Amino acid sequence: MSILQLHKVSKLFGPHAESCVELLEQGWTKERIAKEKNVTVGVNRVSLDIEAGEIFVIMGLSGSGKSTLVRMLNRLIEPTSGEILVHGKDLMKMNKEQLRTVRRQTISMVFQKFALFPHRTVLENVEYGLEIQKADKRQRREKAKQSLELVGLAGWESKRPDELSGGMQQRVGLARALANDPEILLMDEAFSALDPLIRRDMQDELLDLQEKMKKTIVFITHDLDEALRIGDRIALMKDGAVVQVGTPEEILTQPANAYVERFVEDVDLSKVLTASHVMRRPETIMADRGPRVALELMRERGISNLFVVDRAKRLLGVITAEDASAAMRGGQSLEDILIVDGPRVHPDVVMNELFEITSLSKVPLAVVDDENRLLGVIVRGALLGALAGQNHPKEVIPDAETTAG
Amino acid sequence: MPKLPLDEWIETIVGWMEDHLKFLFDMISGAIEGIVNAFTWVFMLPHPFLFIVILGILAFLVGRWSLALFSVIGFLLIYDLGYWSQTMDSLSLVITAALISVVVGIPIGIWCAYSKGAARIITPLLDFMQTMPAFVYLIPAVTFFSIGVVPGVIASVIFAIPPTIRLTMLGIQQVSGELTEAADAFGSTSGQKLFKVQLPLAMPTLMAGVNQTIMLSLSMVVIASMIGAQGIGAEVYRAVTQLQIGKGFEAGLVIVILAIVLDRFTQQLFKKSDRKRGR
Incomplete structure (x- = not known):
C-alpha cells in the first residue's frame, strides 16, 4: 500500500466553496467558477499515490x-x-x-x-x-x-x-x-x-x-x-x-x-538523458573463441571492434579488428590482444559527461552495471543522434506561460 | 428635537453599579491599596541614601555608567529638594498602575491578535479610552472607589493600558506567517506556539508598549492628585492653584527626573533582552 494516498483532493477559496466542488465534477471550468460563483479553485481534484x-x-x-x-x-x-x-x-x-x-x-x-x-x-x-x-x-x-x-x-x-x-x-x-x-x-x-x-x-x-x-x-x-x-x-x-x-x-x-x-x-x-537511454545493444564474443571467429563476426556486422565477455556476461575487455587479424597471423589468443582498460560507465551517467569520455577514447564506451555485467555500448554517432532525435516537434500553443520561473 | 437623556442614562447605570456591585469594588479597592502600600513600604524601608546606592547599582547592571550617574544625581536632587516621600508615593502609584496594565493588557492583546471579533470590539474601545479626557474617568472612579490613591490608580490604568494591548496585538500579528506555520507543522499546541514562538518574537514590540504604558501612567500623577492621591502630583497641583512658580518648577522637575529614569530603565532592560536574542 502506498504510504500517502490522495483521492480527489480539492481546495477552493471563497464563499460557499464546498458547493462548487460539485460544479467541478459537472465539468465547470476554473474560469467559469471564478466568474459566476466568485470562488477560486486552488487545487482541482488531485489523486496521487x-x-x-x-x-x-x-x-x-x-x-x-x-x-x-x-x-x-x-x-x-x-x-x-x-x-x-x-x-x-x-x-x-x-x-x-x-x-x-x-x-x-x-x-x-x-x-x-x-x-x-x-x-x-x-x-x-x-x-x-x-x-x-x-x-x-x-x-x-x-x-x-x-x-x-x-x-x-x-x-x-x-x-x-x-x-x-x-x-x-x-x-x-x-x-x-x-x-x-x-x-x-x-x-x-x-x-x-x-x-x-x-x-x-x-x-x-x-x-x-x-x-x-x-x-x-x-x-x-x-x-x-x-x-x-x-x-x-x-x-x-x-x-x-x-x-x-x-x-x-x-x-x-x-x-x-x-x-x-x-x-x-x-x-x-544532455543533462537529463543518461547512458541507459542512448546505449545500443553490444556485440559480444566469449573469451574462449579464437581471433578468426572474432574477425568473421566483425566483418558480418560491419563493425571494427567487439566486447569480450565471460559466461555471466561480465565484461572482460574489448578487441579491435586490427589486433584480431594480427593475432590470427601470429597465432595468439583473444586474451593476448584484449584491451582491458577501455572506458566503462554506469547507466546513470548523464550524456553531458559521456561526450567527454567518448572523445578521449578510441574504443566504444561500455555501459556496465554494478556487477560489471555489460549492458550496452555507446558510440559517438548514437550520442549525437539521441540529442537531435529527441527534439520535440515545435508546436504553437496559445497559452502564454513558457518558462519555468 | 428633544434632548437625548444620555447623561441620565449614564447616571442610572453608574448608580445601579454602585448599589449592586459594591462588594466587587470594595474588593478591588482593597487589593489595589494593598499593592500600592506594599510598594511604598518597600521604597521607604531603606534610608534614601541606601535607596540611591541600590538604584545606582541596578542602573549600572541594566544600562551603563551614564544611566547610573544620572539616576544617582537625579534622586539625590529629589532628596535634596525635600520631595522624597512624595516621590516614593508617586512611584508606587505609577508602578502599581503599570503592573495592573501589563497583567491585564497582555492577555487582552493576545486575545485580540487571535480573534478578529475581539479586535473589532476592543480596538474602538481603546480609541475611546485614549481620546476621552482623562478627567472624565475621575468621576466614576471616585463614585466607585471614593477618593485617595485607588481611584488614581484606576484612572491611570484606563488611560495607560491601550498601548500595551495595541502593541501586544501588533507584535504577535507581525510574527511572519511562515514561522507560525512551521510551529504548526511540527505539531505545536496553541500554547506552545504562543509561548515558544509568538510571544518571544513579539517581545520587542510588546515591550515598547509596556514602556509607553509606564510613561502614560506617570503623566497621570498630577490628575490623580485632584482626587486625593498623595505624591509629587499633589505638589504640582498645589503649586498651580497657589501660583507658586518656584515650587511648581521643583515638583515638575522631579516628575521629569522620574520619567527619564523610568524610561531609560525600561528601555535598557528590553535592549538587554534583545541583545541576548542575538539581534
Missing part, C-alpha cells in the same frame, strides 16, 4: 496550486473536499490531537524561506520538534546534534540562524525536519531561495542523504531541471490539476499533452 521511500516531485509554475497541495498533506491548509490517507488512515477524519501526533511523528516539513526561529540557536531550532513532545532534555539534545551532523553542521550548534549563510540555514531547516525521524518529508520549494551553485550542492546532498535514510520525500519545485535531477517520479501541475505523473524519462519522452510537451522542450537533454 506516493510510495514509501521515493522522492516524489510536484512541479508546476507559480499559481499552479503546488504549495497549497503540499500544505494540505499535513493540513496546514484544510482541503475543501477529498481524502488524504497516511498509512491508510484518513487525515481528514483526525481530531486535533491525532493530527498533532501525525505532525510530530510522521510528517515533517522544510520551508522555502527556511522559517527558522530567529530567537533560538541552531541547536534549539533543530530540537524544537522534540522539545514540544516534551522529550527528555539530554536525549533531544543528542538527537538534534546527530541530525546536525547528518547535514554537515556539527560545530554550529550555538550560532543564531542569522549568522549562517542561506545554504547553511536550509541545512538547519532540513536537520530540524529530520530530528524527530519522520517517515515523510514535505519540502516546499526548499532550495528555491538558494543561488544555483548552492542549490546544486543541496540537491546532491539530499540525494546522498536519501540513499542512507530512505524517507518518503514530497518535493515541491517550479524548476524542471531540479525536478528531473532529484525526482524518482514527477507530477506536473497546471491550474490546480495534475497534468501528468511519471518518471523523469516518461515526462520527457512521452509528454501526456501539448502543455507538458511545451514545458519540457527547453530542457537541456
